[in-house]
Amino acid sequence: MNILEVKGLTKVYGKGETQVRALDGIDLTIEKGEFAAIVGSSGSGKSTFLNMVGGLDIPTGGEVTVDGRKLQELSDDELTVFRRRKIGFIFQQYNLIPMLNVWENIILPLKLDGKRVDEEYILEITGILGLREKQKSIPGQLSGGQQQRVAIARALAAKPAIVLADEPTGNLDSKTSQDVLGLLKISSARYRQTILMITHNEEIAQLADRILRIEDGRLVKRQVEE
Ligand SMILES: Nc1ncnc2c1ncn2[C@@H]1O[C@H](COP(=O)(O)OP(=O)(O)OP(=O)(O)O)[C@@H](O)[C@H]1O
Numbered sequence: 001m002n003i004l005e006v007k008g009l010t011k012v013y014g015k016g017e018t019q020v021r022a023l024d025g026i027d028l029t030i031e032k033g034e035f036a037a038i039v040g041s042s043g044s045g046k047s048t049f050l051n052m053v054g055g056l057d058i059p060t061g062g063e064v065t066v067d068g069r070k071l072q073e074l075s076d077d078e079l080t081v082f083r084r085r086k087i088g089f090i091f092q093q094y095n096l097i098p099m100l101n102v103w104e105n106i107i108l109p110l111k112l113d114g115k116r117v118d119e120e121y122i123l124e125i126t127g128i129l130g131l132r133e134k135q136k137s138i139p140g141q142l143s144g145g146q147q148q149r150v151a152i153a154r155a156l157a158a159k160p161a162i163v164l165a166d167e168p169t170g171n172l173d174s175k176t177s178q179d180v181l182g183l184l185k186i187s188s189a190r191y192r193q194t195i196l197m198i199t200h201n202e203e204i205a206q207l208a209d210r211i212l213r214i215e216d217g218r219l220v221k222r223q224v225e226e
Pocket of ligand 1: 013021
């Protein structure tokens with residue numbers, strides 16, 4: 001089953017001489033459970049692509065379908081709800097709420113949505129991510145790697161159709177990055193969670209099932225060698 005379908009996705013910023021064609025006709029399908037890394041040089045269009053897929057920005061042309069819904073057909077309000085329910089975001093800056101403890105941060109998206117908290121599942125993911133002992137801690141008491149693991153748990157908590165991660169380990173040292181990404185990979189495999197992750201780091205990209213390379217707003221597909 002295709003969780004994500006992208007057809008002819010185009011994004012043009014600005015007008016006239018200052019116009020930038022950030023995405024130039026991207027076609028892509030991602031199946032449920034795939035863990036794909038997006039690589040490419042600076043300015044190639046990676047973040048623009050992720051923002052369009054996540055419904056954070058509006059494309060100039062083309063279509064994005066997530067879990068059977070065309071994002072372009074949703075109103076602003078519908079899109080906000082759809083994002084919260086169906087898309088998990090992980091950013092380089094962890095975006096945790098400083099006053100809330102680890103557990104509260106993780107379940108916040110569920111609470112906002114009035115959804116039941118599946119405590120057993122949350123306990124399981126916090127266990128996999130090594131956060132069991134830290135549930136009562138606030139973000140300020142955690143290391144960068146721990147904070148990012150909380151952000152991962154939060155993204156997984158609502159069992160979204162797709163998790164979008166933009167340089168999730170950009171602020172972490174190389175060893176911690178590998179550890180955090182390893183845990184993300186284990187979690188995705190265990191729950192067949194689809195993940196699309198931007199990284200500059202080739203070693204980290206190798207952890208993915210599939211590497212997507214973007215050059216000048218176009219996709220150059222390449223399968224990881226077995
Ligand atoms: N809001 C914007 N207004 C105008 N141009 C933009 C805007 N956002 C991005 N761009 C341009 O679009 C192109 C693609 O940018 P994007 O941020 O998607 O690249 P990237 O591959 O994520 O880069 P990096 O690896 O440096 O984060 C660049 O030329 C950038 O300058």
